[in-house]
Amino acid sequence: MNQERAIWVVGDYRNYFQNRVTLQLLAKAGELAAKMDGTVCAVVMGHGVEEWVGEYQAHGAQRIYVMDHPLLSEYLPGLFARALESLARQRRPEIILIGATSFGKELAARAASRLGTGLTADCVDLYLDQEGRFVQVAPAYGGNLLAEIVFPRHRPQMATVRPGAFAEMPHDASARAEIIRLDPPAGLSGDGVRLVSCRRLGYQGEDLENAKVVICGGRGLGSRKKFKNLHELARLLGGEVGATRPVVHADWAEEERLVGQAGKHIKPRLLFSLGVSGAIQHTAGIADPEFTIAVNKNPLAVMMQKADVAIKADAHQVALALIRELKARGSS
Amino acid sequence: MRIVVFVKQVPAVSELPWDAKTGQLRREAAEGMMDPAAKRALEAALRLKDAHGAQVIVISMGPPSAEETLREAVAMGADRGFLLCDPRLAGADTLATSYTLARAVGALSPDFDLILLGCHSADSETGQVGPHLAEELGLPAAAYVEKMALKGRKLTVERVSDGWLETLEMDLPALLTVTARAFRPRPVPMTGLEQAFGQGEVFILSAADLRADPEHVGWAGSAGRIIKIYAPAAQKKGELIQGTPKACVRELMARFGDRLGGLLAKDLSGEEQA
Numbered sequence: 001m002n003q004e005r006a007i008w009v010v011g012d013y014r015n016y017f018q019n020r021v022t023l024q025l026l027a028k029a030g031e032l033a034a035k036m037d038g039t040v041c042a043v044v045m046g047h048g049v050e051e052w053v054g055e056y057q058a059h060g061a062q063r064i065y066v067m068d069h070p071l072l073s074e075y076l077p078g079l080f081a082r083a084l085e086s087l088a089r090q091r092r093p094e095i096i097l098i099g100a101t102s103f104g105k106e107l108a109a110r111a112a113s114r115l116g117t118g119l120t121a122d123c124v125d126l127y128l129d130q131e132g133r134f135v136q137v138a139p140a141y142g143g144n145l146l147a148e149i150v151f152p153r154h155r156p157q158m159a160t161v162r163p164g165a166f167a168e169m170p171h172d173a174s175a176r177a178e179i180i181r182l183d184p185p186a187g188l189s190g191d192g193v194r195l196v197s198c199r200r201l202g203y204q205g206e207d208l209e210n211a212k213v214v215i216c217g218g219r220g221l222g223s224r225k226k227f228k229n230l231h232e233l234a235r236l237l238g239g240e241v242g243a244t245r246p247v248v249h250a251d252w253a254e255e256e257r258l259v260g261q262a263g264k265h266i267k268p269r270l271l272f273s274l275g276v277s278g279a280i281q282h283t284a285g286i287a288d289p290e291f292t293i294a295v296n297k298n299p300l301a302v303m304m305q306k307a308d309v310a311i312k313a314d315a316h317q318v319a320l321a322l323i324r325e326l327k328a329r330g331s332s
Numbered sequence: 333m334r335i336v337v338f339v340k341q342v343p344a345v346s347e348l349p350w351d352a353k354t355g356q357l358r359r360e361a362a363e364g365m366m367d368p369a370a371k372r373a374l375e376a377a378l379r380l381k382d383a384h385g386a387q388v389i390v391i392s393m394g395p396p397s398a399e400e401t402l403r404e405a406v407a408m409g410a411d412r413g414f415l416l417c418d419p420r421l422a423g424a425d426t427l428a429t430s431y432t433l434a435r436a437v438g439a440l441s442p443d444f445d446l447i448l449l450g451c452h453s454a455d456s457e458t459g460q461v462g463p464h465l466a467e468e469l470g471l472p473a474a475a476y477v478e479k480m481a482l483k484g485r486k487l488t489v490e491r492v493s494d495g496w497l498e499t500l501e502m503d504l505p506a507l508l509t510v511t512a513r514a515f516r517p518r519p520v521p522m523t524g525l526e527q528a529f530g531q532g533e534v535f536i537l538s539a540a541d542l543r544a545d546p547e548h549v550g551w552a553g554s555a556g557r558i559i560k561i562y563a564p565a566a567q568k569k570g571e572l573i574q575g576t577p578k579a580c581v582r583e584l585m586a587r588f589g590d591r592l593g594g595l596l597a598k599d600l601s602g603e604e605q606a
């Protein structure tokens with residue numbers, strides 16, 4: 001068994017329909033496994049998780065470890081980390097991938113400590129280099145740079161990966177995985193944290209996450225008042241307004257509108273990006289739009305370089321001109 | 333009650349010291365500053381101190397300049413600050429960092445009741461140090477905390493994780509990381525600041541003072557090795573439009589109106605709509 005090179009993807013299914021990162025990781029793990037003669041394994045921990053076992057099977061898992069037990073009925077990172085640790089100690093995967101959700105990051109950090117291994121946060125890409133090393137690409141130094149990281153000694157190699165970094169595979173109802181059911185380790189208990197209550201919060205920006213058109217504003221818009229015009233623009237274009245972190249911090253827009261690593265992951269067909277520099281923490285939340293229009297005074301801004309059409313002008317003025325133009329064209 | 337708060341000095345990058353009212357960067361803060369989330373963690377500790385009485389010690393790992401951050405923490409009301417400053421500690425990943433911080437807790441406050449950190453630091457932070465440290469010290473822990481209440485030895489906290497509002501309970505000793513949203517920090521009193529810089533209870537420690545295993549700290553103790561570092565490449569070869577805003581919009585519409593109309597499923601031709 002130790003000869004086998006397994007890539008594990010830990011199922012984070014609590015927000016299955018909103019957050020597909022586990023499925024995206026299964027697809028990527030499939031690519032990596034093909035190159036290293038490995039096996040793609042999903043790990044599903046919890047209680048009453050059959051539905052997710054089926055989903056992961058249909059999305060590329062070749063083997064699924066299922067720990068379905070009342071002891072695991074609370075979705076707590078301290079608890080899951082212990083279960084994952086014991087499983088990893090027995091089965092010795094080469095690589096463990098976890099989506100960089102809040103839960104995933106907490107779980108991954110705790111499991112890595114327990115396993116005494118390294119963990120790279122928020123990867124935007126993963127690949128095997130010519131020497132067969134597993135390379136993790138992650139933002140460094142405040143996100144202005146990308147670093148490629150390897151673990152020379154530590155195993156398993158662990159990484160959390162940004163939602164949206166990879167595409168999931170289509171659902172294949174005929175796919176069959178080897179399913180291995182396991183009991184949790186004897187006497188499993190959490191870290192002493194008790195879940196008193198939990199409930200899903202209301203509007204969390206799902207409209208933004210699913211919008212086909214997003215108008216994203218950055219600090220270059222200049223003020224809260226000017227930022228407000230984006231709502232008018234969004235209305236005219238039938239889109240949603242997104243924002244960068246400085247905008248949210250300055251209270252020009254609600255927290256729910258934050259786009260990026262720390263906020264929403266969007267996948268619009270059409271993106272208007274106004275007064276946005278294009279820091280990686282921001283762009284990591286944007287999955288390949290078909291068409292991007294950027295407005296910035298600085299033609300060298302990363303966002304301008306990424307755009308299909310880069311408009312070198314004042315962001316606010318362009319927003320106003322665009323609103324006028326759209327109204328004139330009868331798009332009211 | 334004994335509380336340990338870990339703070340970090342971060343570069344005052346363009347985005348954070350930013351005055352919402354004037355829209356100006358706060359240049360006076362342009363060198364290094366206390367990480368905003370860590371400052372909230374300190375505020376949370378000081379509130380417990382105000383309500384229940386507590387000794388609050390603040391620990392930072394970083395370059396000599398981070399001493400300022402500790403002095404600021406003392407000015408805000410912390411009792412004592414410790415700077416872990418040693419070239420051997422440099423280059424640490426989160427694994428080596430959490431090992432070092434755990435040694436510091438052992439050396440400086442082994443009988444602590446509560447450990448607080450910011451959940452992500454504003455520079456490069458990964459959100460991993462808090463959860464790692466909880467495991468190093470074998471503590472019940474919660475990340476992303478926004479509210480907390482203490483009754484006897486029982487701590488109740490509220491946090492939001494992936495769109496779920498959770499209420500969690502644990503007994504002390506425990507570890508929490510707080511977000512940059514909750515616990516708005518008190519202003520730093522000027523007289524306090526002067527005093528903290530004048531005398532101030534700030535001490536500097538080396539790796540040897542912590543009796544840390546040199547194999548486990550800094551670059552030597554880190555699992556990852558950077559093999560390459562670069563600025564992310566821009567991917568597209570787009571079209572540049574410039575001129576007055578109005579002319580830009582006209583040109584955009586003239587050249588790309590059809591494409592936009594298609595994407596929007598709208599007729600943007602400006603022709604009379606039926």
Ligand SMILES: Cc1cc2nc3c(=O)[nH]c(=O)nc-3n(C[C@H](O)[C@H](O)[C@H](O)COP(=O)(O)OP(=O)(O)OC[C@H]3O[C@@H](n4cnc5c(N)ncnc54)[C@H](O)[C@@H]3O)c2cc1C
Nearest residue numbers: 218219220244245260261262275276277279281282297315
């Ligand atoms: C751990 C971590 C997590 C983060 N998570 C996120 C996240 O989730 N989302 C996010 O957005 N950021 C995030 N950030 C912050 C991110 O690194 C950037 O700082 C942020 O995205 C920059 O926002 P911005 O483009 O609005 O501002 P800036 O970087 O200040 O850019 C403003 C742009 O506007 C242009 N400009 C200025 N004036 C005008 C004008 N009159 N007209 C037109 N253009 C103008 C400038 O040329 C510049 O390009 C994170 C950072 C860290 C360290």
